[in-house]
Amino acid sequence: MSFFNYKYLILILLTFTVQLFAQNQDEQKFNEAVKLFRNKQYQSALNTFQSISNKENPNQTAAKFFVVKTYIELKKYTDAEKEAADFLQKFGLSKYADEVSILLVKSQLEQKKYKSAFSNTIKLIKSSSSTSYKIDAKSIAQKIAGNYLSSYDLKEFSDKENDKKIKAFLLYTLAKLYSLEGQSDKGIKILEEIVNEYPQTDEYFLARNSLSSNQNQQVKDEIIVGVILPLTDKDGKRNIAAEEMLEGIKYAFHEINFNRDNKIGLLIRDSKRNEEEIRDIVQEFDSDKRVKAVIGPVYSDESEIVVSALSQTDLVFISPTATDEDLTENNDQFYQANPPFTVRGKVFAQYIFLKEGKRSFAVLNSLDGYSPILAKSFVDEFQRLGGNILIKETYRSKSVDLSKQISNLSQHLGNLDGVYIPLSDKYDAEIILSEMLKQNFIVPVYGNQDWLNAKGLETSSTISNTLKITSDYFIDFSDFSFNEFNEKFLNTTGKDITRNVLYGYDTAKYLVSVMRSIQSRRNTIKLKIDSGIKINGFHNNISFSKKKRNLYLNILSYSDGKFQLIEKYRGTE
Incomplete structure (x- = not known):
């Protein structure tokens, strides 16, 4: 053996030894991280799993899998979803891929991304070679559909699907959903479609049995x-x-x-x-x-x-x-x-800006009760829409002198489309209107439902006949x-x-x-x-918004001694 070959052999052996040492170190670190995970020391485990998963080594995919699991244990579902998607893109053929797909669905459910979660269960049914995972994925998909999706949502999925086995599963799930929604006739038609057109699928037998049990049966x-x-x-x-x-x-x-x-x-x-x-x-x-x-x-x-x-x-x-x-x-x-009061101020701002087309406002609110909440939500929404709040004044409820506040508002008189005055006490209205008349501050007034029982409306008709308010109730006796x-x-x-x-x-x-x-x-x-x-x-x-709050308010106007309904207006959140 030449000296050159001998040196080359030593170099190969040294390289192999270093690689083997590094692999043994990674193996040891991985096992330690698994122990930390089992002992619920999730953050420490996560740091180690991440360091192993970021480089090529025999434990890379396992460590990446544990990164996803650990993020879920930490309830960091956005991070878990991101890591799961990255795993499936890079290691889609890994033995961990099916389990990571399940974890991806779980993280999306925790974030209330129900359609995305359903879509990923369908992908798992298609891609998995494991009968067990396919059964689990179908079960999860049916639970998502039954609890979080509408028949309209599910029909979108089935209409786009070309794979016959997946199509049959989606149709069967849609039939069950129609039944839950009280549209039994539609459900029966779909079951008949499965029996007639998808005889080589698992759902064929399920559909046939469902049709048989549905005959002459009323629950x-x-x-x-x-x-x-x-x-x-x-x-x-x-x-x-x-x-x-x-x-x-x-x-x-x-x-x-x-x-x-x-x-x-x-x-x-x-x-x-x-x-x-x-x-x-x-x-x-x-x-x-x-x-x-x-x-x-x-x-x-x-x-x-x-x-x-x-x-x-x-x-x-x-x-x-x-x-x-x-x-x-x-x-x-x-x-x-x-x-809620934040909704009331916000919706009124939308009505004034979007329906009436007004752009420049002043705000005068009490520092007591719910008046500050109404004022803030009104101001925030009016400005978000593009309107201008030229001046904002406050006062203590039951004050006897509001001359300073009205004087400050009056300086903007020529540029104002109106003033928003949410009351916290109906007795404040008389003092406010009196001072506005005294200083000839004549602008349209907008307020909340405390104005319904306010004093002084009849004696300040020049201003009160411009009044518009929101109310959560209005009874039209005519x-x-x-x-x-x-x-x-x-x-x-x-x-x-x-x-x-x-x-x-x-x-x-x-x-x-x-x-x-x-x-x-x-x-x-x-x-x-x-x-x-x-x-x-x-x-x-x-009618409830996605935040589960009613967005309708009565918009009322005051004229000649009585309030009248303009419309029941629905805002947005």
Whole structure:
């Protein structure tokens, strides 16, 4: 052997030894990271898995797989989704690919990306060579479709699919969804299509069995709606407002049950303004599978208790009147039929800017109550749309001297389209209007529903006749349909219509409308609500946004001593 060859051999051996040492180090680090993961030391494990997955080595794909798993354990679902997608692009043929696909779907579900999650389960059904993973993926896909997708969404997937086996699966899932939505005829047609056109698929036998069991069969489940209202307080004193709401709720179900064979029952519970009582009622409703949805509670503090208990149930709760801002955050089941104050200021800004075309405004608000919330949401939205807030003034409620604030506003008189004045106390209106007249500050005034009972409107008609406000309720006593309804209600109940009766009636009427055209199950009711269905109510219209809040408000004008409805306006979020 020549000296050159000898040196070359030593170099090869040294290189191999270094590589073997590095591999052994990576193996050791990987095993240590797995131990950290099992001991729930996720952040430390993640750092090691990432360092191993970023370079070529025998543990690279396994480490990358654990990166995805660790991000999910850390609840960093966006990062998990990104890493899973990267894994499947680079290592799509790896033995871990199927499991990573499942993790990708899980991270997307946690982020409420339901259509993306469904799409990735379909990709897994197509790509996996494992019968077990295909079965799991089909099961996951059907759960996603049944709980989070509409028949319209699913039809989009099936219409685009060319693979016959996948197409049959999508059609069968669509047929089940049609049945859940109360469109049984459409579901049966699709089952017949599968039997006639897809005989070589697993779904052929499922469809044939479903058709056989559907023949001459009518399922009549007992349906109950829960009602939770504070009919008494902690001392046992009657709550008249809640009693009136209950009368409205009961009458709405009386109307639908009058000509209905399969009656909808009401399970009415008194919350007694008591936290323990409320939690027991939620548990009772949840355990009774006949209960499909719940109307209530009334107050925001009671609603907060319900919201904290929502993880225990899949029931939908619709509050007729709760207005706190954060009740619908971080949950999928609580809906507010009464718009929160941030929504009211925002929607009014949209109406003024988009409908009336006004661009320059002043704001005068109290520092008390909900007036600052209304003012801020109005200002933020008006400016976001492109409008100008030329001046903003504040005052303490029940002040007797507002001359300075009105004087400051008056300096912009020639450039203003109007002034937004959300009251926190109806008695402030008289002082404000008087000072505006005194300083000849004559501009259109816009406000909130506290102006409905404000003092001084008659004596300041020059300004008050320009007044427009938003309100979560308005009863038009000159409306023929309302008077007809009022007469029927009086004849049936022996009681007159009140504002609280209508809060209860319109919320119940909304839920009745949701349940009318679908199979009344908890998840299908939620899907129907989330579709944006709208009802025209007597006190206000109801239609929920993606944030589960009603975006309708009554826009009212004041003229010659009375308020009149301009329109029921729906804003956006």
